[in-house]
Amino acid sequence: MDNFSTLLEQQIPRLRRYAAALHRSNKSRADDLVQDTLVRAIAKQHLWKPGTNLPGWLSTLMHHQHVNDVRRSMSREGPTYPVEAFYNTLASVNDTSASLQLRDLDRAMAELPIERRETIQLVALQGMSYQAVAELYGVPIGTVRSRIARGRLMLRQMMDTGDKTPPTRHDRADQGDTLAA
Secondary structure (H helix, E strand, O other): OOHHHHHHHHOHHHHHHHHHHHHOOOHHHHHHHHHHHHHHHHHOHHHOOOOOOHHHHHHHHHHHHHHHHHHHHHHHHOOOOOHHHHHOOOOOOOOHHHHHHHHHHHHHHHHOOHHHHHHHHHHHOOOOOHHHHHHHHOOOHHHHHHHHHHHHHHHHHHHHHOOOOOOHHHOOOOHHHOOOO
């Protein structure tokens, strides 16, 4: 097995976590996204430079693949799964209050604007640095910090009030707070 294949194989658990975060309760779609990303990475391996950030490069490939899949899906058939499917993803927990808090957090995360949700997921779940996320999206690091701060604020407000809809003053993302597709 060559060096690229070995390094790629080591990144599969990270890709699975990111795909699961993007597709939430749809394990089949998450698995398809990982597979599509791996196929794309192998086809484009000549573009990756050894010694550079492979996890960041793969996350970029996955992000773009996901955006393309969503656009294709929406243009063809509209949303293909009920919103309730997003909320049935939590493992059962003996502590009812902890389980309810996790469910509420999961729902609140689903209500965040996608730019903020994905940025929080990349930093919190993937452990990516702010700089790596900024490079992934092609935005200034200040935009990443803003997305994290605003996303956390929205989550706190939704969790504190019990209201699962984002506060109205933050409903619309600023012009500088949009994803580079």
